[in-house]
């Protein structure tokens with residue numbers, strides 16, 4: 300546990316990850332505490348985006364599918380993500396969005412569980428995860444699919460033999476609270492329940508061992524800690540033991556065992572490619588592919604360790620500032636219970652966030668009254684953390700959040 304009495308300079312001088320910051324393009328004068336929502340741009344991603352647009356697409360046209368391996372990108376990117384989440388390269392594929400991938404998994408998961416119809420999730424899960432289950436519920440009858448969304452404290456008591464699938468997000472997007480994947484997966488399996496984990500707020504910043512933990516399926520995000528750019532494609536993990544047993548419902552041609560036979564009958568690939576649906580978004584996926592190279596020489600344990608230190612340093616400084624007494628920390632303080640973000644409650648959270656942004660500190664706001672700070676360890680310094688708390692202190696002591704300009708709501712909050 301770090302405390303704020305150690306100077307930021309000393310912490311920065313001891314930071315083994317400090318050189319990574321040079322691999323990102325970051326604007327001058329901005330402290331970015333929102334890498335958990337949209338990762339910043341790695342230099343390699345910028346270079347690749349130009350290469351794809353200015354050379355591959357423009358000069359090599361359709362021959363690029365072979366020449367630049369566009370056709371293999373979903374598998375290549377999946378294989379790059381695999382070691383970062385404790386999976387085999389053949390168990391992960393990059394495609395579509397988290398939402399779409401969750402639909403595929405919930406629908407095929409129900410088919411794997413004849414006689415069971417219930418999907419168990421958490422009421423304060425990320426809304427899209429719940430919406431996708433609700434959408435599935437609408438196209439099936441209630442005898443075929445029923446979503447049960449319970450409070451976090453009740454999850455374990457609902458793990459009974461009538462549940463088909465348990466689907467949860469490892470790190471809660473509001474509070475940063477972490478689920479113990481290993482323990483919950485084990486408990487679910489004891490009752491014959493399949494598990495689907497959403498790793499959106501954890502992949503790339505938390506140690507994850509999907510194979511060791513015996514996870515069945517997972518999804519995760521390309522544009523958060525993996526820094527793949529706005530709307531970067533997501534990924535799917537499916538444990539190898541399931542590959543020959545699945546009926547992926549979005550049976551598009553790219554998931555066909557041999558798409559270029561153009562056969563009128565669908566026959567799904569037997570490997571991870573069965574999760575593909577249509578043509579991959581090549582430009583986005585190529586950019587994500589390059590962005591992932593930031594991780595080439597990193598240990599996730601080191602990444603996690605610095606993320607916790609940054610957050611501890613921030614929380615300690617906030618707790619020592621009288622001006623910040625009104626900010627109520629709702630994130631767990633224990634390391635094993637907390638992801639890579641801290642959320643503070645305040646009735647003016649939205650306006651405080653806008654004031655921070657006006658001063659060059661980008662954080663974000665989540666309804667109804669949360670100010671959320673993300674601690675991406677690959678580009679943040681301890682000095683920046685210190686500086687951001689000092690700006691926050693000024694905003695609070697001068698009550699800048701009362702200004703009308705900071706209280707006007709924008710479309711994206």
Ligand SMILES: *Cc1c(COP(=O)(O)O)cnc(C)c1O
Nearest residue numbers: 396397398425468472497499500
């Ligand atoms: C960010 C996030 C998503 C995003 O889903 P998309 O369909 O890729 O937009 C889904 N689930 C969780 C838990 C998230 O944090």
